[in-house]
Amino acid sequence: MDENVQNYSRYGSHYNRHRNVETMHAHTPASSWRRRLLTKILLTCLVFVVAIAVGIGAALVDMSNRDANSEAFTTGPAGCVSSWFDNKPGGQDDWRLVLVNADNPMEPTEPDLIELRDGQFVDERCYPDLQRMFDDARSAGLRPKVNSSYRSRERQQQVLDAKIAEGTAAGLTEKEARQQALRTVAEPGTSEHETGLAIDVTSEQGTWETNTAVHQWMAEHSWEYGWILRYPQGKEDLTGIDYEPWHFRYVGEDAARDMHESGQCLEEYLADLPS
Known part of the structure; x- marks a missing residue:
């Protein structure tokens, strides 16, 4: 066989192998790896959102427990x-x-x-x-x-007036009812x-x-x-x-x-x- 032909065949075979590999990659759909990447991103985001939700839920439960007893x-x-x-x-x-x-x-x-x-x-x-x-x-x-x-001063007056009214309703005079009321309800300001x-x-x-x-x-x-x-x-x-x-x-x-x-x-x- 002519030397030039042999060299051509040898290099041609090497060329074809690389060409086949390139062709294989060329025929792999470009959207496939993009979908895989997008899936990974979405899963990462989902895990992140769930973690935040769990944290917020725990905080709300803790606040609720404190508020249940807090005055x-x-x-x-x-x-x-x-x-x-x-x-x-x-x-x-x-x-x-x-x-x-x-x-x-x-x-x-x-x-x-x-x-x-x-x-x-x-x-x-x-x-x-x-x-x-x-x-x-x-x-x-x-x-x-x-x-x-x-x-407030006004509220204290209302409480005293209500106590006096209880006394008069029970048959006491205004003076008697007031004296009795002041045994348990103080004058406004005192x-x-x-x-x-x-x-x-x-x-x-x-x-x-x-x-x-x-x-x-x-x-x-x-x-x-x-x-x-x-x-x-x-x-x-x-x-x-x-x-x-x-x-x-x-x-x-x-x-x-x-x-x-x-x-x-x-x-x-x-x-x-x-x-």
């Missing part, structure tokens, strides 16, 4: 605050120890409030200890409820409810009985959280208010512990503080 919802209105609300803790000028009664009226004020369930409000600074106290009460199998809390630091606590059913398990637990443990039974039995002459097992006042943990140990009411405790 607070949103920050309430903030208005003009009298000077004693700005006083620092410690001593008689402590904002937690402000004395409000018939002999110590307060100026109209609206502290920075936080909204609780059922439209109740308290001073936002006492809220953490209130929540902590209610959480522990619920852990003990109880269902405490804030039945009354912050009241009520602790206007400070945002006082709450009336009942069971979740809203009952006002004086010897419920909720009241017993609160009387025994409230001081651990900075709250005191404000109008205890045997102190009526000092407080000017009849015994109220539902009325609790925030004074801070130190003062609450001292009053618990000494058996003093707020009036007595403040009288013993250095000027």
